[in-house]
Amino acid sequence: MESGMRYIRPDEHGVLRVGDTRVMIDSVLAGFHQGDSAETIREDYPALSLEEVYGAIADYLANRAELDIYLRRQDDVWVRERTRAEARTNPVRERLRMLRSEGTAKRS
DSSP states (O other): OOTTOSSEEEOTTSOEEETTSSOBHHHHHHHHHTTOOHHHHHHHOTTSOHHHHHHHHHHHHHTHHHHHHHHHHHHHHHHHHHHHHHHSOOHHHHHHHHHHHHHHHHHO
């Protein structure tokens, strides 16, 4: 990542975080892209200071192309992991489905 970013840093796994917190830049930018104010984003993530929110947004705007690539890559990771999780058989989920279908059958 660009060394000129003051408020965004990679953690030990390469995930971009804001300031010295565990808040992912993805979360801050999701609010920003939805039109949330910096103050609203700060309320959503109390671990961040208002300065860190504004600073992270400023870092994003100054490095938009690079960070948009990162965000697309993160989206791909989430889709892949969600698909993998949904493909696994989960005994609890299967039991809940069975109970739901039994409950529906009893009401019919």
